[in-house]
Amino acid sequence: MNPAEAFRYLRPFLWRYRRGFFAGVACLVLKDTIAVCGPLVLGRGIDALKAGASGHTVAWFALLLLAVSATKGIFQYGMRVVLIGVSRDIEYDLRNDLFAHVIRLSPGYFAKQRTGDIMARATNDLNQVRMLLGPGIMYCLETGLTFILAVAIMLRLDWRLTAIAILPAPLVSLAMVYFGERIHTRFERIQAKFSDISSRVQENLAGVRIVRAFAQERAEIRKFEQLNLEYIAENLRLVRLQGLLQPLLELLIGLTFLAVLWAGGYQVMRGRLSLGGFVTFNTYMGMLVWPMIALGWVVNLIQRGTASLARIDEILRAQPEITAPAVPAQVPVVRGEIRLENVSVRYGAQEALDAVSLVIPAGQTVAIVGHTGSGKSTLVSLIPRLLDPSEGRVLIDGVDARQFDPAELRRHVAFVPQETFLFSSTLGGNIAFGVEAGSPQQVARAAEIAGLATDIEGFPAGFETVVGERGITLSGGQKQRTAIARAVMRDAPILILDDALSSVDTLTEDRILNGLTGVFRGRTVILISHRVSTVRNADEILVLEHGRIVERGSHPELVEAGGYYADLVTRQALEEELETAQ
Ligand code: ADP
Ligand code: MG
Numbered sequence: 001m002n003p004a005e006a007f008r009y010l011r012p013f014l015w016r017y018r019r020g021f022f023a024g025v026a027c028l029v030l031k032d033t034i035a036v037c038g039p040l041v042l043g044r045g046i047d048a049l050k051a052g053a054s055g056h057t058v059a060w061f062a063l064l065l066l067a068v069s070a071t072k073g074i075f076q077y078g079m080r081v082v083l084i085g086v087s088r089d090i091e092y093d094l095r096n097d098l099f100a101h102v103i104r105l106s107p108g109y110f111a112k113q114r115t116g117d118i119m120a121r122a123t124n125d126l127n128q129v130r131m132l133l134g135p136g137i138m139y140c141l142e143t144g145l146t147f148i149l150a151v152a153i154m155l156r157l158d159w160r161l162t163a164i165a166i167l168p169a170p171l172v173s174l175a176m177v178y179f180g181e182r183i184h185t186r187f188e189r190i191q192a193k194f195s196d197i198s199s200r201v202q203e204n205l206a207g208v209r210i211v212r213a214f215a216q217e218r219a220e221i222r223k224f225e226q227l228n229l230e231y232i233a234e235n236l237r238l239v240r241l242q243g244l245l246q247p248l249l250e251l252l253i254g255l256t257f258l259a260v261l262w263a264g265g266y267q268v269m270r271g272r273l274s275l276g277g278f279v280t281f282n283t284y285m286g287m288l289v290w291p292m293i294a295l296g297w298v299v300n301l302i303q304r305g306t307a308s309l310a311r312i313d314e315i316l317r318a319q320p321e322i323t324a325p326a327v328p329a330q331v332p333v334v335r336g337e338i339r340l341e342n343v344s345v346r347y348g349a350q351e352a353l354d355a356v357s358l359v360i361p362a363g364q365t366v367a368i369v370g371h372t373g374s375g376k377s378t379l380v381s382l383i384p385r386l387l388d389p390s391e392g393r394v395l396i397d398g399v400d401a402r403q404f405d406p407a408e409l410r411r412h413v414a415f416v417p418q419e420t421f422l423f424s425s426t427l428g429g430n431i432a433f434g435v436e437a438g439s440p441q442q443v444a445r446a447a448e449i450a451g452l453a454t455d456i457e458g459f460p461a462g463f464e465t466v467v468g469e470r471g472i473t474l475s476g477g478q479k480q481r482t483a484i485a486r487a488v489m490r491d492a493p494i495l496i497l498d499d500a501l502s503s504v505d506t507l508t509e510d511r512i513l514n515g516l517t518g519v520f521r522g523r524t525v526i527l528i529s530h531r532v533s534t535v536r537n538a539d540e541i542l543v544l545e546h547g548r549i550v551e552r553g554s555h556p557e558l559v560e561a562g563g564y565y566a567d568l569v570t571r572q573a574l575e576e577e578l579e580t581a582q
Pocket of ligand 1: 111347350351352370371372373374375376377378379
């Protein structure tokens with residue numbers, strides 16, 4: 001992304017805050033205009049002094065200079081506060097946009113993108129974009145205007161001297177182009193490294209228990225040090241370049257001053273220029289020093305800002321794979337009939353489901369068993385459209401799931417995923433997640449059904465107990481039951497439990513299943529489990545293998561058939577016998 005593209009990109013944002021922006025620019029113009037009056041007053045003062053003016057007159061000149069500086073200061077203050085304020089406002093908008101966008105992306109995006117990388121872009125890169133919008137634009141305009149005004153007055157004072165003074169300008173432009181491009185690429189590398197570091201930290205913090213359990217602290221620290229070292233090395237590469245730019249500009253400035261002093265001194269001696277005029281001219285030259293120095297800095301800000309904007313744009317350009325159609329189906333999902341027609345799902349080359357056809361009548365309870373990796377989770381992810389089939393159709397109440405707005409569809413599907421996720425809020429808050437009007441009674445009832453009530457009584461703060469990040473203060477079984485309670489809260493016509501009872505013992509499982517019988521009634525339920533005890537009462541049991549349904553029927557029918565399911569029954573009966581024998 002080049003600066004012009006970046007500007008086009010950010011124009012709508014600037015336009016939104018146009019009032020502040022223009023007010024800030026007005027302050028800027030006034031400030032610069034007043035500032036260029038200073039040297040004129042100074043020059044007149046010196047000439048007056050030389051012509052033998054009274055102390056009274058000189059004092060007036062001094063007072064005038066003071067007034068110029070004071071008003072300049074006031075407008076400078078206004079310019080900074082207003083323009084930097086605008087950049088903060090745009091930063092606020094961009095950050096909100098970014099979050100709102102990221103949260104809507106499909107699960108497939110997060111399977112490819114590292115969390116730490118996204119975080120780095122949302123913080124570090126966003127900061128660079130703000131610097132571009134604030135100081136970047138402000139100093140660009142400020143120094144540009146100063147340059148134009150000062151050079152205009154200098155031309156009127158002495159055009160030959162001015163020609164000498166701006167002689168290095170083409171050289172400066174060349175240097176800017178040369179340095180600009182290199183700063184851009186080096187900065188891109190720095191930000192990419194910073195993303196690596198963020199991802200590394202994020203993964204290590206999330207997996208801190210594993211790191212500790214495998215005694216990998218040292219190894220992880222070493223890997224981190226290596227990354228950090230590379231990050232510093234990239235930064236140093238940039239610093240070396242930047243470090244070169246400043247002295248180069250100062251050298252050019254120094255040489256110019258020398259040339260002007262020589263040529264100007266000559267003019268004064270010949271009487272073609274007054275001493276006051278020469279001082280004025282030199283003061284303007286001095287005013288050009290800051291724009292020249294700032295130029296290097298501004299080029300840097302712009303290059304960094306555009307590189308970062310491109311990185312943020314990469315996120316904003318990612319489209320959710322699962323979207324609502326232009327005209328979403330308006331049929332409310334009330335019955336909960338599920339139909340799969342020749343559904344195949346592929347993850348890249350990996351075939352997870354292979355032409356599965358299936359009807360689950362409304363109100364039935366269907367269980368799915370099968371080896372890990374047989375495609376069970378994939379199959380149920382299709383129903384709330386967490387995933388769309390690669391081929392075939394999924395119909396909910398006779399309507400293709402792709403015709404629903406996913407958000408609308410998901411309101412009618414209560415889903416307990418295989419991996420529970422709890423937010424670092426209260427237990428009650430986690431159970432009522434996503435239900436706007438959840439009364440405490442409803443929360444308590446859901447907890448009761450999920451077999452969590454006695455646990456909660458044991459907690460000091462009851463439903464107000466804070467569960468820690470990802471529910472770290474709870475046991476695996478408690479977490480699973482919280483997730484079940486959350487699904488019960490949803491009160492949806494379709495209920496899916498993906499291996500949701502794997503972390504509870506058989507006794508608790510019995511209790512939960514008993515509690516759930518009332519909930520199952522009148523709903524379409526899909527139960528995934530490895531346990532015969534969980535699935536035996538289902539209306540139909542499906543056995544999945546390599547993405548295909550290989551057995552289907554009721555418990556007695558499948559036992560009779562003597563396949564995978566019958567094996568499972570025998571094996572688990574044996575295990576149970578052994579347990580009771582002990
Ligand atoms: P199950 O729930 O029966 O254990 P899954 O539906 O999770 O099985 O997985 C089915 C197959 O698809 C597995 O071979 C798994 O490796 C693969 N798979 C699952 N999710 C993904 C994914 N996001 N990307 C790539 N492959 C996946
Ligand atoms: Mg699974």
